[in-house]
Amino acid sequence: MSEKFDNAILHTPFQSLHVNTQNFLRLKSLEYRLSFSEIRNLIEIAIDLQMWNEPSLQEIWIDDTQKKKILLHVKNFYETTKLKPKSYPQNPTLKTEHKIKFSTVAKESLGLGSCPVASPKTRCCNLMTLDAVESCGFDCSYCSIQSFYNQNTITFDKNFAQKLSSLKLDPNKRYHIGTGQSSDSLMWGNKEGVLEALFTFAKANPNVILEFKTKSHNISYLLENEIPKNIIATWSLNPQTIIDNEEHFSASLEERIKSARALADIGVLVGFHFHPIIVYEGYEKEYEAIVNKLLESFTCKEVALVSMGTLTFIKPVLKKLRQRAIDSKILQMPLTDASGKLSYPLQIK
Numbered sequence: 001m002s003e004k005f006d007n008a009i010l011h012t013p014f015q016s017l018h019v020n021t022q023n024f025l026r027l028k029s030l031e032y033r034l035s036f037s038e039i040r041n042l043i044e045i046a047i048d049l050q051m052w053n054e055p056s057l058q059e060i061w062i063d064d065t066q067k068k069k070i071l072l073h074v075k076n077f078y079e080t081t082k083l084k085p086k087s088y089p090q091n092p093t094l095k096t097e098h099k100i101k102f103s104t105v106a107k108e109s110l111g112l113g114s115c116p117v118a119s120p121k122t123r124c125c126n127l128m129t130l131d132a133v134e135s136c137g138f139d140c141s142y143c144s145i146q147s148f149y150n151q152n153t154i155t156f157d158k159n160f161a162q163k164l165s166s167l168k169l170d171p172n173k174r175y176h177i178g179t180g181q182s183s184d185s186l187m188w189g190n191k192e193g194v195l196e197a198l199f200t201f202a203k204a205n206p207n208v209i210l211e212f213k214t215k216s217h218n219i220s221y222l223l224e225n226e227i228p229k230n231i232i233a234t235w236s237l238n239p240q241t242i243i244d245n246e247e248h249f250s251a252s253l254e255e256r257i258k259s260a261r262a263l264a265d266i267g268v269l270v271g272f273h274f275h276p277i278i279v280y281e282g283y284e285k286e287y288e289a290i291v292n293k294l295l296e297s298f299t300c301k302e303v304a305l306v307s308m309g310t311l312t313f314i315k316p317v318l319k320k321l322r323q324r325a326i327d328s329k330i331l332q333m334p335l336t337d338a339s340g341k342l343s344y345p346l347q348i349k
C-alpha cells in the first residue's frame with residue numbers, strides 16, 4: 001500500500017504540501033485504501049486550497065465509513081470554493097526576496113516568430129514576437145514563461161544587435177513586432193545594449209511598428225534618447241489589488257500610468273493592455289476606475305491601442321504553479337477548455 005502511495009505522488013506537487021497535510025494524506029490513503037487516481041486528485045485539491053489560503057484538506061475532511069461520501073464532500077467543498085469570486089486581503093504581505101542571475105550567451109538564431117497565441121481557432125492580430133531577452137524579473141503568478149525558462153536566470157544574446165541588423169524584412173509589408181513576450185520590454189533598460197539595438201532596428205525599418213510592452217516604470221533610456229516614431233510603448237494594466245497579490249515586483253498602477261503620461265508628453269504613442277482581466281470581489285469597480293483614470297489622463301490621439309483579454313492558462317503553467325505552491329488565488333476560478341488552453345467559461349467572458 002505504501003508503495004502504491006509512493007508511486008501515486010510521483011511527478012505531483014506532493015512535496016510542496018505542508019508537512020501536516022502530507023502526513024494526513026498518507027495516513028488516510030492507507031486507512032481508506034485510496035486508489036492511485038484518488039490520491040492524485042486529493043493532492044491537487046490540497047495544494048490548491050493551500051495556495052488559496054482556504055481551509056486545508058485535514059480541516060475539511062469528515063471521516064465516514066463510506067469512502068465515497070468523504071471524497072464527495074471534499075470535492076463539493078473544493079468546487080464551491082473554486083467557483084466563488086476570490087477575495088483578496090486588503091493589506092497583503094508583499095514579496096520582497098527575488099534572487100535573479102544574468103547570463104549572456106551567443107544564441108543560434110534570432111527569436112522572431114508569430115505570436116504563440118496565433119492558431120486557426122483564434123482571430124489573429126498578426127503580431128510578431130521578438131525575444132530580445134529571455135525570462136523576466138517580475139513574477140506574475142499567471143505568466144506562461146515560468147513554464148519554459150529557468151525563472152531565476154535572465155538571458156541576453158550577445159549578438160542580438162548584429163542579428164537584428166542583418167534581418168531582412170519585406171519593405172512592402174507592414175509589421176507589428178512586440179518584445180514583451182519572452183520578458184518585460186523595459187524593465188532591463190538598455191542592459192547589454194538591447195534598447196539601443198532595437199532603436200537602430202526601428203530607425204532602419206520604418207515599416208515596422210515596434211511595441212515595447214511593460215509592467216515597469218523604467219523609462220529612463222526612452223527619456224534620454226531620441227525615440228524613433230515607429231516605437232510605441234504599452235502598459236499592461238490591472239487594479240492595484242491584482243498587482244499586489246499576483247504581479248509581484250512589478251510597478252504600481254500609478255507608476256505605470258505616470259510613465260505612460262511622461263512618454264506621451266514627449267510625443268511617444270502609448271497603449272494599454274487590460275490583460276489578463278481577472279474576476280474577483282470588487283473587480284468591476286476597480287477596472288472601471290482605471291478606465292476613468294485613462295480617460296482623464298490621455299487624449300485619443302496619444303493612444304495607439306487598447307486591448308482586452310481574460311486570464312488563460314496553458315497546461316504546463318498549472319503544473320508549474322502547483323509545484324511552486326506560492327500564495328496565489330489565481331487558480332481559484334472556473335477553468336474550461338479554450339482551444340486546448342484553460343480559461344473562464346464564455347458566459348463570464
Ligand code: SF4
Binds near residue numbers: 138144180184
Ligand atoms: S511582466 Fe510579463 S513576462 Fe514578466 S512575469 Fe509578468 S507576465 Fe511574465
